[in-house]
Amino acid sequence: MNELAGDDIIRSPTNSTLKRIRSLRLRRTRESERAFVVEGVRAVEDGLKAGGRAQVILLRGDADWRPSNSSGEVPIRRVVPQIFDELAETETPQPILAVFDFPRLIPETSLAPLFLVVDGVRDPGNLGTLLRSAAAAGATTAVMAPGTVDPYNGKTVRAGMGAHFRIPIVSLDESLRNTIIASCPIRVLAIASAELPYDRISLSRGTAIIIGSEAHGPSNFGRSLATCEVRIPLENGVESLNAGVAGSVMLFEAARQRRR
């Protein structure tokens, strides 16, 4: 905590910590360093509370924020407001920003796992909504199929509201695909052209819910993984829901059935 000393305030935009944070705006840096940026008081506190490991916390000017016990020995640096604001991604930046390790959450072993498989969703906000709903509905793992936007994208992290620290987020590979097939007899693809309403199928056993891209629908991969296709019945001439809402409705239907 000695880093809070006034003479330690970061005044130069070329400071190495700031350079590193800028480099973490790129997916390839995040993936090689296994670290990402979290902005905002609530998001940072939420990450710490959920057991996330922060590498460094930056405060804007003399922002009044104190670490709770859970932040342990995390170095805290202050940054002069103008430079902090240039660093923040949001238009009205909140006065705190942190670098966190990618959480290493172990998928729960369950007799009836609930996988969310995100198959090519491109909108970062929609993916964040999906992750938040997956965590809230008790999904055991969120799986990113190829073509999906990076889940550690700043906008996705903000929309996820702490979901990144609460549910394992993994990339799809051959081994995981085999795990999903072995543990999930029910693998439903949500698609507007299906006949079967989503609530007419049992989602209580091992289940994978596959959500395709808003613009292009599911990939061949998504279609080949699915054991059945379902639709959410829509009225009043509405043609579609966004991927975040469609996935949330499916996930909470699974949660509802599993509480019975």
Added chain:
Amino acid sequence: MNELAGDDIIRSPTNSTLKRIRSLRLRRTRESERAFVVEGVRAVEDGLKAGGRAQVILLRGDADWRPSNSSGEVPIRRVVPQIFDELAETETPQPILAVFDFPRLIPETSLAPLFLVVDGVRDPGNLGTLLRSAAAAGATTAVMAPGTVDPYNGKTVRAGMGAHFRIPIVSLDESLRNTIIASCPIRVLAIASAELPYDRISLSRGTAIIIGSEAHGPSNFGRSLATCEVRIPLENGVESLNAGVAGSVMLFEAARQRRR
């Protein structure tokens, strides 16, 4: 259609049509003129198809867009690209923009109406999501309680994806409040502190679903209108859903029960 003639292109930012569109960015102008702006190819076509009445359609430069039959005698004006882009609200403007009358949809008379009551939601995107889900789930009317963001806000219109032309959107007044009480024996308020899970109550008879503000929860009005409070059970330490998702889950649960 003779307004498509090349010499009729709008080149001046002080053109009266452009001035009017700028003034419609203000809520008070929208409300006094009972008109709003719709941006984007899909949104404009969707509004026309759903029977919305366009007053004027603007195209960016030589954008390739032709009216379908349903646009009838709507004047179409071309605007030079730079001026069009300054007029558009979105960062990557689509090449079309239209002024529509506020739709005059008559709430369906139903033995078992489904009202969505939005009680102070401030985020325009969340309100748009709620309207889209309300239309899709077969709600009969969307009711805006005091303190709710303007449903004809540009961001709400874009997130609503045509919902404004598909479901009546009305402001709450004393008379409507009495109608809701008379026609809806079930008036459920979604709130995290409630005991009762949302799926343990019948939503098949006349129902009002009340969704409070993300930040401040329901108003005294919302609480006094409700006959019961329900929660969406949340797992993995998640504390809340956004108002758009929470409302969508509730609305599709009502739709699910009503299909049975």
